[in-house]
Structures are given as structure tokens and as C-alpha cells.
Amino acid sequence: MAVKIRLARRGRKKLAMFDVVVSDARAPRDGKFVEKLGTYNPNTNPATIVLNEKQSIQWVMNGAQPTDTVRAILSLKGILYAKHLQVGVIKGALTQEQADAKFEAWKVEKAKQIEANATKIAQSKAKSKASRLEAETKVSNARAESILAKNKVADEALVASVVEAINATDEEEVEVDEAPVAEAAVEEAPVVEAAVEEAPVAEAAVEEAPAAEEAPAAEAAAEEAPAAEEAAEEAPAAE
Template sequence: MPVKIRLARRGRKKQAMYDVVVADARAPRDGRFIEKIGTYNPNTDPASINLDDNKAFDWVMKGAQPTDTVRAMLSYRGVMMKKHLQVGVNKGAITQEEADKKLEEWLKDKESKIQGKVDKLAKDKADKKKAALDAEKKVSDARAEGLKKKAQEAEAALVAEIKEGGAEGDEDVAEDVAEVEEAQATETQTEAPVEEAPAEEAKEEPKAEAVEEAPAEEAKEEPKAEATEEAPAEEAKEEDKKEG
């Protein structure tokens, strides 16, 4: 039966990950498989490839056909290079020692390229972060400088206003003090008669009592009036005596 080395999808939506499997070519993509030989995660940079190189090489040598994506992965890991050298060994074109030596050199060269790419990506990321920080710092410095300039202008304007209105301010203060003193003097003058008024009323009270006592004196004089009224009665008695 025809055998393929292909990817079987798994993972979340928009976060796909894949298993590298050996399966029957007639089986569905995510269906039954013969053997799992690795994983592939395209969400990282560079992509993460975890592959059992020996198993992949054995299946390739047995005639399993990789899909285009898996072929690129196998080339990246040196499996296809190893197959090419092994075919040369089988045909007698080169010895096994020479094939192993060439494969080792190729793997070292490939590893240095991969490491160079990783370092370049890390450097680019650090440079972008530094540039962003520098731009942010520049904006912050410009904003701080603008605020400082505005504060200096406001301070200068305030000093100029104080210098221009210094004399007027002194006159205003003197006028305010004079008004306060005048108001205090007026309050003192207004309060003095109010405090003396009760004393004067106290002095006048005896006069009122004298007026009230006048009727009592009139009452004492009333008996005199009665005496005056009794006098005609005595005169009448004397006239009766004379007539008798």
C-alpha cells in the first residue's frame, strides 16, 4: 500500500499545531495513521520542528512519500541530504565514512545558519524595543520641556504684573486700612450712647415716683376741706341760740 509522511492537524482555532505522521495515503488527513514521528508548530519564529530523524530516514528509505511541507521539513533537518548520501553509498559512489563526514559538515553549516537566524531575530526584536523606548523617552522629554517653558513664562508674567501694580497695590492696602479704622471708630461712637442710656433712665425714675406721690398729698389735704364744710353748721347753731 502507498504510504505517505504528512501532517495531521490539531490545536485550537487560529492556533493550529500539527503532528508528523506516517499514514496510508487513502486515509483521511486527520484519520488513522501508522506511526507518529514528530510535531510541527508554525506559530513560533522560526517554526518549531521536533522530529525523530532516524525514524523519518527509515521511512523515506522504505519508499514513504512526504508531502511538500513535510519534504521541506525533512530537508531542513538534513534527512533528505542523508538519504541522498546513503543512495550514493548503496551504489558504491562513495564510502560510508565519506558520507558520514559530509553529512556532519552539512549539519554544522546548517546549524550555524539556524543559529545566525535566531540571533538576528533576537537582535531585531531588541532593536525594535529600544527604538520604541527611545521614541517614548523623546516624547516625554519634549512634553516635560514644554511644561517647564510654560511654567517659566507664567512666572515671568506674574513677576511683571507684580512690578507694574506694586505702587497701586500699596495705595489700595493703605485705603483698606483707613476704611477699617474709620469703621471701627464709627462703631465705638455708636455704641457709647447706647450704654449710657440706662443710667439716665435710672436717674429719671425717682421723678416719676414723685409724680405718683402727689395724689397722696392731696388726700392729706382733704380733711381740711371737710373742716371747712363743718364751719357753716356751727354758725347755724349759734344763730339758733341768738334767736332763742
């Protein structure tokens, strides 16, 4: 039976996680497996890998063939390097203690590299975030200045319209106040004309008044004339 070390998918859509399993090469990808060696999560940066080193080294030494992705994972975790050291121990090139010491030193160095890489990624993220924040701040300030300018123009237009309305209202009030004065002047004009027209009538009345007074005097004189004549006639008779 051909045995492979492969990935078995699990997790939800677009957030998949994988189990590192030992299974029959003829089994489905997510089917039955012989043993689970660890997990692989590519959703983090860097990817999170958890492996049982002892069992992984044993299966690799027994001839289990990893897939390309699993081979990269095993190389990253030092499993293939540990296999190389174990082959050296089997051939007598070095002792088990030397192999274990080399493997531990390699793991320490690899941990430092991974930590430095994680720090670099974190700094890159922080720098990218700061640059995005600065760009957003500039855009926000520009938008605020634009809105402030628009509001200033609108306020100036509103003030101008209010001033025009006030001026127009004052002009209308002045016209309304002057209108009665003009009407009163128009109404007084006929009165003056009537007074001018009535003045000759008064003068005529004054002129007619002496005539009326002279008329009774003339009548009295006419009545007194016969009386005088009678008195004159009576005077010879008395003689």
C-alpha cells in the same frame, strides 16, 4: 495504499502546533496516522523542529511522499540529503562510513548557519527594541516638557490672580477705612455750622444783658423822684 508524510494540527487558536506524521493519503488531516515522526512549532523564530532522523529517512527511502510543507521541513533537517547519500551508497558511489561522515559534517555546518541566523534575529530584535525604547523616551520627554510648560503657565496665572486678589483686598480695606473719616467729617460739619449759628445768639444775649440791667436802675430812679419831691415839699413846711 498511498502513504504520505503530513502535518496534523493541534494546539489552540492562533497558537497552533503540528505533528509530523505518516498516514494514509485517504485519512483526514487530523485523523488516524501510522507513525509520528516529530513536531513542528511555527510560533517561535526560527521555527522549532524536532524529528526522528532514522525513522524519517527510512520512510522516505520506502517511498512515503511528503507534502510541500513537510518536504521543506525534511530538506531543512537534512533528511532529503541523507536520502541522496543512501542512494549513493546503494549504487556503490561511496561507502556507508563516507555517507555518515558527510551527513555529520553537513549537520555541523547547518547548525552553525542556524545559530548565526538565530543570533542575527536576536540582534535585530534587540536593535528594534532599543529603537522603540528611544522613540518612546523622546515622546515621553516631549510630553513631560509640554506638561511642565502648561503647569508653569498655570502657576504664573495663579500667582497673578492671587496678587490681583490681594491688591483688590487692600484697596477695599483702604476704602472702608476712609469711609468713616468722611462720614465723621460730614457729621462734624453741621456741628460747626450750629456753633456758627449759635454765636450771634450769644452775642445778642450779651447785648441784651446791659439793657436788662439798665431797666431796674431806671425804675429805681423813677421811684426815687417822687420821694425827692415830697422831701422838697416838706422842707418849706418845716420852715
